[in-house]
Amino acid sequence: MTYSWVEHTSELELHIEAASESAVFEQALRALGELISGEPGDEPAGAEYNREPAVAEAGSEALSREVVLVTDDRAALLAAWLDELVYMAETEDLVPESVTRLDLGNDDLRATVRGRRGLPRHLVKGVTYHQLTFERAGEGFRATAVLDV
16 A cells, blocks of 8 residues: 655645555545654655654654545545544644544445544645546555645
8 A cells, every 4th residue: 555745836745655445545544644743754745654652742643533534426525534533633733643442334444543633734725626536456446636735
């Protein structure tokens, strides 16, 4: 499982390859968490990641949030997932670190997001539907999402 960022003017393009559909959503959370926390590297352009989520800083408040989303396709569900994570970062200063439960239905997602209260970089304005994809790729899945920054 990997993800990578491609930087464009006022946009970041996220590419994810994973073994399962649920792993795509997990990788999206990890990518966004590292991007907004500034960990482990502050520069997303061209970087590829395949590592464990950052460990919560000593003294930071651990948080757990339930997420329920309903849309008509996987790509739209991925965009809604990223938008919800951005919203939690903006409104609660939540830096997402992991998913402890992720249930995917035909048109819905139910998850428990774990993270910590921190000082996330508020650089993502939202997720666009421009070049949004979610598709089978060989024995796994591939997805692309573009974030407006």
